[in-house]
Amino acid sequence: MIRRLATQTLRWSLLPLLGLSLAACERPPMESVQHGYRGTGMVQVYNPRVLDDVVEANRVPEPQPAAPADGPKAKDIYQNVQVLGDLSIGEFTRLMVSMTAWVSPDQGCNYCHNPANFADDSLYTKIVSRKMVQMTQTINSQWKNHVSTTGVTCFTCHRGQPVPEHIWFTPAQQAMGADFIGNKAGQNTPAASVKLASLPYDPFTPYLLKDEPIRVNATRALPTDHVASIASTEKTYALMTHMSGALGVNCTYCHNTQSFSTWEGGPPQRVTAYHGIRMARTLNQAFMEPLTDVFPTERKGELGDVAKLNCATCHQGAYKPLLGQSMLKDYPELAVLRDAFARAPAPGTPSAETPAATATEASVQPAATETRQ
Numbered sequence: 001m002i003r004r005l006a007t008q009t010l011r012w013s014l015l016p017l018l019g020l021s022l023a024a025c026e027r028p029p030m031e032s033v034q035h036g037y038r039g040t041g042m043v044q045v046y047n048p049r050v051l052d053d054v055v056e057a058n059r060v061p062e063p064q065p066a067a068p069a070d071g072p073k074a075k076d077i078y079q080n081v082q083v084l085g086d087l088s089i090g091e092f093t094r095l096m097v098s099m100t101a102w103v104s105p106d107q108g109c110n111y112c113h114n115p116a117n118f119a120d121d122s123l124y125t126k127i128v129s130r131k132m133v134q135m136t137q138t139i140n141s142q143w144k145n146h147v148s149t150t151g152v153t154c155f156t157c158h159r160g161q162p163v164p165e166h167i168w169f170t171p172a173q174q175a176m177g178a179d180f181i182g183n184k185a186g187q188n189t190p191a192a193s194v195k196l197a198s199l200p201y202d203p204f205t206p207y208l209l210k211d212e213p214i215r216v217n218a219t220r221a222l223p224t225d226h227v228a229s230i231a232s233t234e235k236t237y238a239l240m241t242h243m244s245g246a247l248g249v250n251c252t253y254c255h256n257t258q259s260f261s262t263w264e265g266g267p268p269q270r271v272t273a274y275h276g277i278r279m280a281r282t283l284n285q286a287f288m289e290p291l292t293d294v295f296p297t298e299r300k301g302e303l304g305d306v307a308k309l310n311c312a313t314c315h316q317g318a319y320k321p322l323l324g325q326s327m328l329k330d331y332p333e334l335a336v337l338r339d340a341f342a343r344a345p346a347p348g349t350p351s352a353e354t355p356a357a358t359a360t361e362a363s364v365q366p367a368a369t370e371t372r373q
């Protein structure tokens with residue numbers, strides 16, 4: 001009797017769970033599109049019923065009307081401009097108005113400024129923003145192998161809110177699962193970062209902050225050639241799952257599944273993604289981590305680390321952020337590093353002497369360095 005009661009209770013308590021697990025499934029019919037040569041099985045599967053939502057979510061705000069480039073420069077009038085001094089007063093003000101709309105529309109100028117003195121640097125948000133301007137300029141000028149001329153603005157990541165929707169922190173060791181039940185080794189806990197799979201849920205620290213090799217299988221029989229451990233294999237799949245989710249694509253968007261590791265016969269998007277991994281890593285190292293002491297404690301992670309970015313920070317579920325619409329074309333001051341901007345003949349035409357920034361790996365050729373026999 002008690003037994004029957006127990007099974008019944010169990011059955012009823014499982015029902016809502018069943019509903020929950022099915023809620024993650026998408027209702028057919030789906031549409032599939034060939035992405036590679038016939039016979040390679042490189043198919044992209046789309047849900048036509050969510051496409052309207054995707055378009056809605058990637059609507060781009062109207063640019064502010066252009067401002068005159070002549071007249072006195074910001075550095076001649078204002079007291080504390082370190083990055084944008086070469087803009088005219090009109091261009092400078094236009095950018096401030098745009099930045100407010102992109103990052104803090106509800107809070108206004110005072111999110112970054114002490115209204116009694118705009119030159120004052122006491123708010124951390126202003127220090128962060130100055131670095132963000134430089135980061136945006138670096139992305140657009142030094143990482144064209146990823147962002148092309150489409151580029152990014154503050155809006156690409158922020159979408160009208162001070163803290164971008166998709167950021168990550170390194171999970172504390174405790175959360176990685178070492179307790180009296182055993183060490184879960186940072187996996188076997190369904191996590192949104194890996195689309196609820198039981199894969200390691202922090203592929204970001206090893207690959208988008210540190211520089212661990214993204215490798216799965218050995219290509220030869222000898223044990224000495226087994227450079228990839230099971231742990232690195234699982235972490236690699238975790239990163240790939242994040243990348244697919246962040247772009248809203250299947251694995252075959254970047255891979256010819258005949259061989260996941262070879263570059264030959266794969267689509268060009270994989271090369272773009274290769275540079276994207278290096279870009280995200282470099283931005284986290286060169287711009288986010290140095291801001292650690294600037295951010296207040298409540299903005300930091302359990303380990304006191306700063307918020308960092310990954311593929312989803314820009315892409316937000318789209319194969320190209322904002323479905324490939326360029327906001328940068330209306331904001332040429334964000335297209336070049338400040339040094340280059342000072343010397344360039346006109347905004348938007350970076351000169352040949354654009355400084356080779358430290359924060360780039362533009363010369364890395366994936367085919368040359370990564371091919372394994």
Ligand code: HEC
Pocket residue numbers: 077078079080081082083084085096097099100103104108109110111112113118119120125126127129130
């Ligand atoms: C998201 C942060 C942010 C917002 C919002 C913002 N600003 Fe700024 N502002 C900055 C930063 C960063 C600088 C310094 C730029 C530099 O060093 O080149 C700055 C500098 C200035 C300065 C120069 C002050 C001086 O004397 O040095 C003025 C004026 C200014 N902003 C006006 C505005 C106005 C007006 C608004 C609202 C329409 C606004 N800002 C909104 C980040 C912001």
Ligand code: HEC
Pocket residue numbers: 099103112125126128129132133136152153154155156157158162163164167299307308309313314
């Ligand atoms: C590549 C993505 C990306 C771009 C582009 C970007 N940001 Fe950010 N921004 C971030 C991340 C990640 C953080 C850290 C989130 C946090 O504050 O906890 C951040 C934080 C900030 C903050 C601090 C907010 C807070 O309340 O803690 C400000 C202000 C800011 N960004 C302004 C800007 C401005 C202005 C631009 C454009 C010039 C810009 N950002 C461009 C990713 C980006």
Ligand code: HEC
Pocket residue numbers: 214215216217236237240241243244247249250251252253254255260261262269270271273274277370
């Ligand atoms: C947006 C493009 C993209 C998507 C989507 C993608 N990958 Fe990858 N994948 C790459 C890139 C780029 C590399 C090489 C990374 C590196 O070496 O830095 C890679 C590497 C790999 C490797 C390692 C191969 C080796 O040399 O050991 C495997 C396995 C793999 N991906 C599987 C997958 C699977 C499974 C999926 C779907 C869940 C997937 N990928 C989705 C771009 C992608």
Ligand code: HEC
Pocket residue numbers: 139146147148149150151152156243247269270272273276277278280309310311312313314315319320321324
């Ligand atoms: C700073 C913002 C930003 C980040 C971070 C970022 N991307 Fe991108 N990505 C872009 C932009 C902008 C484009 C569009 C470039 C263009 O128009 O050709 C793009 C394009 C791509 C493309 C080409 C799509 C196509 O159909 O041609 C792939 C693949 C891609 N990104 C993968 C990634 C992966 C994987 C990551 C994370 C490791 C990543 N991106 C991180 C901004 C970003």
